[in-house]
Amino acid sequence: MPDGAQPVLDVRELKTVFKIRGGEVHAVNDVSFDLKPGELLGVVGESGSGKSVTMMSLLGLLPSPPADVRGGTVTFDGQDLLKVDAETLRMTRGGKIGFVFQDPMTSLNPVYNVGMQIMEPLRKHMGMTKKQAAVRAKELLELVGIPDADQRLKDYPHQFSGGMRQRVMIAIALACDPKVLIADEPTTALDVTIQAQILELMKELQERLGMAVIWITHDLGVVAGIADRVVVMYGGQIVEQAPTRELFKNPQHPYTRALLKTVPRVSGGREDRLEIIEGQPPILAASPTACPFRDRCDVAIDRCAHENPQRYDVGNNHDAACFYDARTGAPRDV
Amino acid sequence: MFDDTKPATKLVEVNNLKMHFPIHSGLFRRHTGDVKAVDGVSFDIYQGETLGLVGESGCGKSTCGRAVLRLYDITDGSIVVDGDAIGDVRQKDLRTKRPTMQMVFQDPQASLNPRMTVQAIIQEPLDEHTNLTKAEKREKVLALMDQVGLNRKFSGRYPHAFSGGQRQRIGIARALALNPKFIVCDEPIAALDVSIQAQVVNLLEDLQREYGLTYLFISHDLSMVRHIATRVAVMYLGKIVELAPREELYAEPLHPYTKALLSAVPEPDPDLHDTMERTILTGDVPSPSNPPKGCNFCTRCPAVMDVCKQIEPEYREVMPGRFVACHHYNDVTTTAEQTAASEASDRQSLRNGA
Numbered sequence: 001m002p003d004g005a006q007p008v009l010d011v012r013e014l015k016t017v018f019k020i021r022g023g024e025v026h027a028v029n030d031v032s033f034d035l036k037p038g039e040l041l042g043v044v045g046e047s048g049s050g051k052s053v054t055m056m057s058l059l060g061l062l063p064s065p066p067a068d069v070r071g072g073t074v075t076f077d078g079q080d081l082l083k084v085d086a087e088t089l090r091m092t093r094g095g096k097i098g099f100v101f102q103d104p105m106t107s108l109n110p111v112y113n114v115g116m117q118i119m120e121p122l123r124k125h126m127g128m129t130k131k132q133a134a135v136r137a138k139e140l141l142e143l144v145g146i147p148d149a150d151q152r153l154k155d156y157p158h159q160f161s162g163g164m165r166q167r168v169m170i171a172i173a174l175a176c177d178p179k180v181l182i183a184d185e186p187t188t189a190l191d192v193t194i195q196a197q198i199l200e201l202m203k204e205l206q207e208r209l210g211m212a213v214i215w216i217t218h219d220l221g222v223v224a225g226i227a228d229r230v231v232v233m234y235g236g237q238i239v240e241q242a243p244t245r246e247l248f249k250n251p252q253h254p255y256t257r258a259l260l261k262t263v264p265r266v267s268g269g270r271e272d273r274l275e276i277i278e279g280q281p282p283i284l285a286a287s288p289t290a291c292p293f294r295d296r297c298d299v300a301i302d303r304c305a306h307e308n309p310q311r312y313d314v315g316n317n318h319d320a321a322c323f324y325d326a327r328t329g330a331p332r333d334v
Numbered sequence: 335m336f337d338d339t340k341p342a343t344k345l346v347e348v349n350n351l352k353m354h355f356p357i358h359s360g361l362f363r364r365h366t367g368d369v370k371a372v373d374g375v376s377f378d379i380y381q382g383e384t385l386g387l388v389g390e391s392g393c394g395k396s397t398c399g400r401a402v403l404r405l406y407d408i409t410d411g412s413i414v415v416d417g418d419a420i421g422d423v424r425q426k427d428l429r430t431k432r433p434t435m436q437m438v439f440q441d442p443q444a445s446l447n448p449r450m451t452v453q454a455i456i457q458e459p460l461d462e463h464t465n466l467t468k469a470e471k472r473e474k475v476l477a478l479m480d481q482v483g484l485n486r487k488f489s490g491r492y493p494h495a496f497s498g499g500q501r502q503r504i505g506i507a508r509a510l511a512l513n514p515k516f517i518v519c520d521e522p523i524a525a526l527d528v529s530i531q532a533q534v535v536n537l538l539e540d541l542q543r544e545y546g547l548t549y550l551f552i553s554h555d556l557s558m559v560r561h562i563a564t565r566v567a568v569m570y571l572g573k574i575v576e577l578a579p580r581e582e583l584y585a586e587p588l589h590p591y592t593k594a595l596l597s598a599v600p601e602p603d604p605d606l607h608d609t610m611e612r613t614i615l616t617g618d619v620p621s622p623s624n625p626p627k628g629c630n631f632c633t634r635c636p637a638v639m640d641v642c643k644q645i646e647p648e649y650r651e652v653m654p655g656r657f658v659a660c661h662h663y664n665d666v667t668t669t670a671e672q673t674a675a676s677e678a679s680d681r682q683s684l685r686n687g688a
Binding site: 194197255273274296 | 391499527528530531532535541557558560561594595597599600603605615616
């Protein structure tokens, strides 16, 4: 991917709050990232870290109320997606930006055959006739590796296995040649051998079609295999961002380092005892005034309790939101 | 964990276990077929060890775990737990046996009654199976909460007030209440976040060390099983295809399915992704109501031979302690000889084990 290229998607200081009975949940706090053309960006985080909500907010997919996108800009195609009218947003979703959700069973409509569901965006967004759409739908099924495409178009979602259903979802997302594909945990519900098939397919499609992809996952292993660059989220914030190799070789944020240590592996040395991260993820009841990881952090200092660290640049296109500098082993002098 | 002194007594012996669920169809709901969820599984679990049972969804691993505890009335086979055959005992007569064998379920949300307090949940097995006084029970519950790392002060709270990891601790405390010897852990960490998984696994290991517990640890997470298990059994479509000590299985898997499964696990190391050779399996798992002829894996196997599509491979010990069901490790030609050979090796392993 060419460095310094104009990003296709630029998100600045996005802030999303959910109103709940008796209070608020600050699910996304000042999240900023960009996506370059042809790049695969991995977004890693545990449940509740705000990774899905971030992506849903920038496409206006969250019901409001309870959700409230309080601030920030999302620049795509020269427009701020948070400010455009509903019609433009609708044409962008499913057209220029494709979305693949985690669970293909709940996101496909069980009463329509998959042919109809693939043809829908083609007819709505690309203005194709029924015949043209049918031809294209068949091509798409072949593209995602579903055999007997002609026959399978007439089948209903329940007639497909989990892996095949996810391929159908990918075909729908790819239908209108999107510039950006957002995949929200697309392999989490699948078995490892099926996951391996989908990852392989995705890498191949991304190279062939040259689109930019945001891949949300909680699995560091998946990210290591497919992403060019990784963003790590914790407590509704981005705590670290780096190119994939750099992140795994040289993790800076204490959370990333702890996460890498806590996951056992199938090859290499085996630890007799797993390293653990003590405690629980934070409850985001208010706008954060302190580091969200401080209670579970082994290098926390006084400052962490009073101030939320900004993302400090550590070189090699790598930044980390931590007052502690892992390179020097001492608090940052800023 | 028990690498230095291999425990020799068998706590659990499962032989040719079958669990078929009938399919009824048509106007008269006639019995038209069976879902062969578990179809002839044999394994032993030694005192104090953890047997990992891995496989993909639908392979029958959870059904196997539940059948071993007789949560189902099994179709065929024998189960011996702690010296007692429980395979064909009536459910009513099993009650006295229940305290020895307990279970930790996958989904702590679904397996804890939302209308019961933590105190009541953990106390329920004590109410059912012991004659302790109220005060004794209360004391025991609080002690159990300490053991699993739950704050005593929260004993009056309801499950919804706890996080996923804490709820799983409640489930573990309940399983421990009757001082069991054998616990089936059915995907105990699958619903938990990565940073919480290690906490629960470490707790299970601590409890095992302290009380000499024996686990059947069912999981689809091959890396976690490598961490916790002493020996590992790999299931595919209702059958065990390979069973081996942990180190051997991960270092040198024998069955083509085990090889593919291991190579499909994404490792958190970008360099490894570039260098390692991946076996990507094509297709999906066949239906357990209509398994293929011959070897169950023959439809997806990268090393399939003609014989695999005709004859089902024998599950036999090919090296000491290593069992595999694959024609690639069968030099013996006739089925009769195979059976004889496997029986001989079984006897051999018994002698070695004793």
